Amino acid sequence: xxxxxxxxxxxxxxxxxxxxxxxxxxxxxxxxxxxxxxxxxxxxxxxxxxxxxxxxxxxxxxxxxxxxxxxxxxxxxxxxxxxxxxxxxxxxxxxxxxxxxxxxxxxxxxxxxxxxxxxxxxxxxxxxxxxxxxxxxxx
Amino acid sequence: xxxxxxxxxxxxxxxxxxxxxxxxxxxxxxxxxxxxxxxxxxxxxxxxxxxxxxxxxxxxxxxxxxxxxxxxxxxxxxxxxxxxxxxxxxxxxxxxxxxxxxxxxxxxxxxxxxxxxxxxxxxxxxxxxxxxxxxxxxx
Amino acid sequence: xxxxxxxxxxxxxxxxxxxxxxxxxxxxxxxxxxxxxxxxxxxxxxxxxxxxxxxxxxxxxxxxxxxxxxxxxxxxxxxxxxxxxxxxxxxxxxxxxxxxxxxxxxxxxxxxxxxxxxxxxxxxxxxxxxxxxxxxxxx
Amino acid sequence: xxxxxxxxxxxxxxxxxxxxxxxxxxxxxxxxxxxxxxxxxxxxxxxxxxxxxxxxxxxxxxxxxxxxxxxxxxxxxxxxxxxxxxxxxxxxxxxxxxxxxxxxxxxxxxxxxxxxxxxxxxxxxxxxxxxxxxxxxxx
Numbered sequence: 001x002x003x004x005x006x007x008x009x010x011x012x013x014x015x016x017x018x019x020x021x022x023x024x025x026x027x028x029x030x031x032x033x034x035x036x037x038x039x040x041x042x043x044x045x046x047x048x049x050x051x052x053x054x055x056x057x058x059x060x061x062x063x064x065x066x067x068x069x070x071x072x073x074x075x076x077x078x079x080x081x082x083x084x085x086x087x088x089x090x091x092x093x094x095x096x097x098x099x100x101x102x103x104x105x106x107x108x109x110x111x112x113x114x115x116x117x118x119x120x121x122x123x124x125x126x127x128x129x130x131x132x133x134x135x136x137x138x139x
Numbered sequence: 140x141x142x143x144x145x146x147x148x149x150x151x152x153x154x155x156x157x158x159x160x161x162x163x164x165x166x167x168x169x170x171x172x173x174x175x176x177x178x179x180x181x182x183x184x185x186x187x188x189x190x191x192x193x194x195x196x197x198x199x200x201x202x203x204x205x206x207x208x209x210x211x212x213x214x215x216x217x218x219x220x221x222x223x224x225x226x227x228x229x230x231x232x233x234x235x236x237x238x239x240x241x242x243x244x245x246x247x248x249x250x251x252x253x254x255x256x257x258x259x260x261x262x263x264x265x266x267x268x269x270x271x272x273x274x275x276x277x278x
Numbered sequence: 279x280x281x282x283x284x285x286x287x288x289x290x291x292x293x294x295x296x297x298x299x300x301x302x303x304x305x306x307x308x309x310x311x312x313x314x315x316x317x318x319x320x321x322x323x324x325x326x327x328x329x330x331x332x333x334x335x336x337x338x339x340x341x342x343x344x345x346x347x348x349x350x351x352x353x354x355x356x357x358x359x360x361x362x363x364x365x366x367x368x369x370x371x372x373x374x375x376x377x378x379x380x381x382x383x384x385x386x387x388x389x390x391x392x393x394x395x396x397x398x399x400x401x402x403x404x405x406x407x408x409x410x411x412x413x414x415x416x417x
Numbered sequence: 418x419x420x421x422x423x424x425x426x427x428x429x430x431x432x433x434x435x436x437x438x439x440x441x442x443x444x445x446x447x448x449x450x451x452x453x454x455x456x457x458x459x460x461x462x463x464x465x466x467x468x469x470x471x472x473x474x475x476x477x478x479x480x481x482x483x484x485x486x487x488x489x490x491x492x493x494x495x496x497x498x499x500x501x502x503x504x505x506x507x508x509x510x511x512x513x514x515x516x517x518x519x520x521x522x523x524x525x526x527x528x529x530x531x532x533x534x535x536x537x538x539x540x541x542x543x544x545x546x547x548x549x550x551x552x553x554x555x556x
Contacts, residue, residue, distance in 0.1 A: 017189060018186065018187045018188065018189070018195065019183060019184050019185070019186045019187075019189065020184055020185055020186060020187055020195040020197065020198070021187070021195075022184075023184045044158060045158050045159055045161075045162045046158070046159055047157065047158045047159060048157045048158075048159055048160070049157065050156060050157070050158065056157065056159040056160075056201065057201075057204050057221050057224065058159065058197060058198075058200060058201025058202075058204055058205070059159070059197075059201075061197060061200040061201065061204065061224060061226075062195065062196075062197025062198075062200065062201070063197075065196050065197055065200065066197070081228070081231075082196050082228050083227070083228060083361070083389060083410060084225065084226060084227045084228065084362065084391075084410060085196065085200060085225070085226050085228075086223065086224070086225045086226075086364070086503055086547075087200075087223060087224050087225075088222070088223045088522065088523070088530045088547065088549065089220070089221050089222060089223065089224075090522075090523040090525070090530070091523075092220075105505065105507075105542075105545060106505070106507040106508075106542060106545075108507070110388070110412055110414065111361055111412070113362075113505045113507070113545075125522075125523060128522060128523075128530075130503075130505065130547075132361060132362060132410070132505065134388055134389075136388065136414070222500070222528055222549060223501065223530075223549060225364055225408075225503070227383065227384070227391045227408065227410065229383070229384040229386070229391070230384075244366065244368075244403075244406060245366070245368040245369075245403060245406075247368070249527070249551055249553065250500060250551075252366045252368070252406075252501075264383075264384060267383060267384075267391075269364075269366065271366065271500060271501060271549070273527055273528070275527065275553070295467060296464065296465045296466065296467070296473065297461060297462050297463070297464045297465075297467065298462055298463055298464060298465055298473040298475065298476070299465070299473075300462075301462045322436060323436050323437055323439075323440045324436070324437055325435065325436045325437060326435045326436075326437055326438070327435065328434060328435070328436065334435065334437040334438075334479065335479075335482050335499050335502070336437065336475060336476075336478060336479025336480075336482055336483070337437070337475075337479075339475060339478040339479065339482065339502060339504075340473065340474075340475025340476075340478065340479070341475075343474050343475055343478065344475070359506065359509075360474050360506050361505070361506060362503065362504060362505045362506065362546075363474065363478060363503065363504045363506075364501065364502065364503040364504075365478075365501060365502045365503075366500070366501045367498065367499050367500060367501065367502075370498075407501075
């Protein structure tokens with residue numbers, strides 16, 4: 001695996017060029033040679049079930065896709081288009097910040113595979129999954 | 140396959156109980172015994188890439204999950220928790236409304252599988268995928 | 279979608295170049311511009327559960343991968359490496375031939391997505407799924 | 418996570434009740450509280466491409482499904498039906514034994530999620546993926 005080409009501040013700046021990432025207020029809380037961690041602060045708009053108050057699965061899917069993409073971006077210098085994505089839901093995400101931990105499974109010539117786990121502040125596993133990114137795609 | 144238990148207005152009302160669905164302004168535009176169609180009107184917050192202006196994959200993943208879940212809800216009377224979800228991305232979604240067409244692949248005793256395709260107003264295929272829903276889960 | 283480049287006999291000949299396909303005795307029973315159908319005759323070695331006598335999920339996964347790949351081969355003139363694959367299992371496959379029906383979902387420049395359904399001789403849906411194929415890969 | 422209910426010999430005996438597992442000559446080489454490792458010895462029938470001589474992706478998919486299922490079996494005392502399965506292919510598997518390393522991601526009340534990586538004898542990553550197992554299913 002090559003060394004990182006982007007540091008935390010560069011990844012954060014690139015991340016927030018996206019209006020959707022701004023709306024989600026995404027925050028790169030850590031990046032090292034193995035892993036990137038992105039925090040998503042709670043928003044009341046995230047709720048799917050008002051009685052129990054838990055977060056919509058679409059937010060969890062989004063952050064798995066983004067964290068995987070930025071695990072690749074850290075190594076290759078920019079994010080890449082997602083080819084496909086899969087999410088397993090493990091536990092209802094109640095009110096509170098969530099943290100997506102992502103790492104690269106395989107960095108290929110045409111495709112990269114990255115996986116991410118989403119935890120709450122108590123380290124409960126909420127969801128996990130993978131994305132495939134087209135790293136040969138032109139800018 | 141059983142007959143539908145919820146009509147368009149009932150599905151729409153249930154759908155909009157979710158704050159995230161309200162933010163997305165989801166609209167059930169059609170439901171019949173085979174298919175449900177949900178429209179997502181464009182929002183500028185959806186953009187991931189400001190230069191090209193295309194929609195974030197997380198929005199496409201969200202609407203595939205929701206449309207699959209409501210294909211099941213039409214038959215069974217309510218939505219169910221998503222066990223897992225997969226999305227294939229086919230084409231960048233530029234500014235404009237999108238339409239998710241979903242149908243049930245298999246309605247089992249413990250879980251249901253539904254698939255959805257997301258089209259733009261010109262019927263270009265933007266993304267497609269599947270969700271598995273835990274239909275034996277308690278309310 | 280382009281017109282087919284390979285007919286039934288050409289696909290069958292190419293298919294059986296693989297020793298594993300020979301062991302499975304795969305048979306292209308139909309190919310048209312929309313769909314390819316591949317038959318897998320029953321073998322007693324396929325069984326996973328000797329009491330009930332149903333087929334191993336790995337055989338169902340294999341035939342979904344192969345059928346998707348050959349749906350692409352029909353259009354592009356040869357099979358391509360699988361990037362990833364997903365299978366949903368719907369019903370135990372008891373003794374008897376099975377038939378995988380595959381079609382292309384999206385034929386892109388870098389990759390193709392194909393989906394397949396596996397039916398028994400009574401048209402019961404046993405499994406279904408998708409593969410992504412790297413159509414830009416060198417021969 | 419509960420303690421294992423089956424040891425190596427019990428898992429091996431259960432595994433080989435399946436004729437397909439016998440044909441594959443599957444061998445549980447290690448099991449501990451975190452992980453199970455299953456070896457698949459090379460067979461010439463596995464080949465998909467006779468020129469290069471690499472293994473069919475269906476064999477890799479099969480062993481990911483089996484290893485995930487037996488990671489669950491180690492904890493719960495028996496294997497369970499697979500709900501769905503996903504495989505990412507990372508590298509062509511040339512002649513030689515392969516080793517699937519599997520662990521449980523989440524052991525739920527209705528479903529368990531397990532992941533597996535398949536390595537060759539030189540620890541090259543060939544494929545990896547996940548299965549969902551219906552742990553509430555009756556025997």
